[in-house]
Amino acid sequence: xxxxxxxxxxxxxxxxxxxxxxxxxxxxxxxxxxxxxxxxxxxxxxxxxxxxxxxxxxxxxxxxxxxxxxxxxxxxxxxxxxxxxxxxxxxxxxxxxxxxxxxxxxxxxxxxxxxxxxxxxxxxxxxxxxxxxxxxxxxxxxxxxxxxxxxxxxxxxxxxxxxxxxxxxxxxxxxxxxxxxxxxxxx
Numbered sequence: 001x002x003x004x005x006x007x008x009x010x011x012x013x014x015x016x017x018x019x020x021x022x023x024x025x026x027x028x029x030x031x032x033x034x035x036x037x038x039x040x041x042x043x044x045x046x047x048x049x050x051x052x053x054x055x056x057x058x059x060x061x062x063x064x065x066x067x068x069x070x071x072x073x074x075x076x077x078x079x080x081x082x083x084x085x086x087x088x089x090x091x092x093x094x095x096x097x098x099x100x101x102x103x104x105x106x107x108x109x110x111x112x113x114x115x116x117x118x119x120x121x122x123x124x125x126x127x128x129x130x131x132x133x134x135x136x137x138x139x140x141x142x143x144x145x146x147x148x149x150x151x152x153x154x155x156x157x158x159x160x161x162x163x164x165x166x167x168x169x170x171x172x173x174x175x176x177x178x179x180x181x182x183x184x185x186x187x
Contacts, residue, residue: 004164008146011171015139022132029125033118040114047107054100061093138174145170 149167 005150008149008171011175012139012143012146014175015135015142019132019135019139022128022135026125026128026132029121029128033121033125036114036118036121040111040118043107043111043114047104047111050100050103050107054097057096142171142174 145167149163
């Protein structure tokens with residue numbers, strides 16, 4: 001009886017260890033979620049900064065502040081040169097605008113990817129919590145059974161051997177059950 005009692009206490013210790021590991025895993029997931037939230041906030045800041053820069057550039061373009069006012073042309077050649085310079089400036093502005101649009105698009109895609117990862121992490125955390133809750137319920141049930149069996153051992157109940165065999169089978173099922181496995185219909 002003492003050896004069986006010792007085995008039951010060992011089993012209870014192992015179950016407590018499994019519960020602690022599941023709790024540690026949940027804490028790690030919470031830390032990762034916080035990291036993703038910080039990264040998302042940084043990306044939002046970058047988007048706002050780029051929007052402000054684009055707005056400032058557009059205002060400067062509208063006011064004509066980007067280029068100094070040209071002197072009054074005197075010859076046709078000067079007009080042609082100015083036309084060429086204006087075309088070059090226009091091409092440069094178009095490239096800058098395209099680059100800014102690409103940066104915006106990339107930031108939006110990054111933000112969407114982060115949000116998707118956060119949703120996936122939240123789903124994974126919910127699964128982990130459910131698994132932990134099931135394991136905790138199973139541990140409580142096993143603990144109650146162990147206490148009951150110990151009381152029966154102390155009283156010397158006649159049906160003790162049958163119950164001990166049944167309990168050992170259940171304990172063996174719990175021990176051999178895979179960590180992410182089904183719950184055999186129990187909740």
